[in-house]
Amino acid sequence: MPLIEYRDALNQAFAEEIERDPNVVLIGEEVAQYDGAYKVTKGLWKKFGDKRVVDTPISEAAFIGMGIGAAMLGLRPVMELMFWSFATVAYDQIVNNAGQIRYMSGGLINCPIVIRGPANGGTSVGATHSHTPENWLAAIPGLKVVSAATAYDAKGLMKTAIRDNDPVMFMENTLLYGEKGEVPEEEYLIPLGKADVKREGTDITLIAHGRAALTALKAAELLAAEHDINAEVIDLRSIRPLDEDAILASVRKTHRAVCIEENKPFCGVGAQIAAMISEKAFDELDAPVLRVSALDAPAIYSPKLEARQLPRPTDIVEKVLSIC
């Protein structure tokens, strides 16, 4: 199986879906002639031309809204936000228009749009560029939220997101764009709402998404090597819809759980899952559900300290040891 970068996996997804459906169009800042700020759309403008790959001015509110209006009319726009942090500028369009149009029209209007881009800290760009808004957006009924940790997942989830008839907020990660992973040559899709058990284990369940899932895997290796603890790692892949069954099945097996995410803790994804586990599997638990999140302050610039602010494998190990 070819080993390719996460960004190239996404690039393949776009190329395949552009070829498959004439209504798919990539729109965003620098996506066409510049090849993408992070080269995710490299070569696509050259291959598919002005109609299918479109550069925009720096006007997030207008171009995201434009994509939503075009989606209402039947296009399938794939909109790039250079950083998901810039969603704050387009929040009205995303939340009120993409998120509510189907409901407020009594189901008469669909919005088959994908809004995508990197959503991560850890790159020393300060708080304005380091937001991880998956929990903000997953709180909006009407939106779907996806987060890919690997090249394989990125491609399969993106293709599904583009074909989905609801608005999908797709979270990528600049720290992962260059990470290589196995991606099959033949076509495949990964359903939204299906978690992936990235490591099987018996003693504790680590629940994460995005890059935090990879951190959890590293923690699981440390736990096995140094503490004889066999952790199961569940990568949610999709936040909304959420694969509750996979989480509960794992907790029923391990009886312990830690939620890990690069979001801030308050009303984070882990908060939702911890509440869900305690409501639905309380009797299965041998310990309280714990969380490891980004430290609860704006993303700090100082490179050394920022690395401390995001969950590290050792933070997870420490949390696990407190209940195992």
Place this chain on the structure above:
Amino acid sequence: MGTAAKTKHTEDYAKAPINQKLTAEEKLKLLRGMIRVRRFEIEALRQYNGGKMGGFLHLYNGQESVAVGACSLMGDDDHVITAYRDHGHALAVGMHMNECMAELFGKATGCSKGKGGSMHFFAPDKNYWGGHGIVGGQTPLGLGLAYGLKYKGLKGAALCFLGDGAVNQGCFYESLNMAALFQLPVIYCIENNKYSMGTSLQRSSVIEHCLAQRAEAFCIDWAQAGGEDIYEVRAVTQKAIERAHNESKPTVLEFDTYRYYGHSVADAKHKGGYRKEDEIEKFKRDHDPIQVFKRRLIEEKLLTEEQYEAIDEESKAEAAAAAVFAEESPIPSEASIFEDVYFEVDRQTEAGRTGKHFFND
């Protein structure tokens, strides 16, 4: 166009080609269209005061010529989107009074099944895309409709209405820039009723000649026109539609108009507060679009006072019947709260059956 586009309202727009083409029947239909909007709003207000609906009610009385005139020009690939004062446009594109009144009552038979309310009427089958509550928020959507038309190779226009208050929202200017940059067939129609809620035009906007003139900053053609004469609205809008159809270019139009009621019915200060009562009376007396057009049609010997009364009575009865329909309609079921959130869930597709979409339990 440039500054020359600021009109003095002296031209006889009845002579514009688009109006000369009108048959007697079509002219009466325009009049009836405006009266129906007026009567719908009056009945809606009566029902609102009777406690039949909640929330806001932004009435269109006084502005009828703009929506009815502009929408009368729509072809198969012309689309309309507007803000929260949306009842006039809804009826103008052909929505039925029943579905509109039922929506105000929050009933299951409403155009949005009782999920949208006054500010959120939609009829995509009639190329009507709402009905949007956030001031200016619809302006990028109008841009997107135009983008979709161009992408699909259709010869159409997206008429995006906005109020004079909305011109000060940032996304409107971003949209103007992109409309000009991408050469999109969008027509921004500013309905200048002089007040953004309780703040007058003079207190909210910097103006040299008019608001539409701001389009010059984006090299977009613009025109300012009187809104009270439906012939003028049609003549000016038609030029913009032709520009959209034939050149795929945007236009910004501004219509002078006036609302008789407050920003919404909850706006107690509109009379004698931020505007004087005699100002309202003056507009009603001298600039009422229905009366202006009625006089025109009587002059043209196409209408008698009796016929006018008959149309008014029919419209009044239609609005009253719509209120009965709304009253007698069922409220939406509790289960419907979770319908129309996600397409895939509603259709129970494989995607809709995978994972948890709602988190009530």
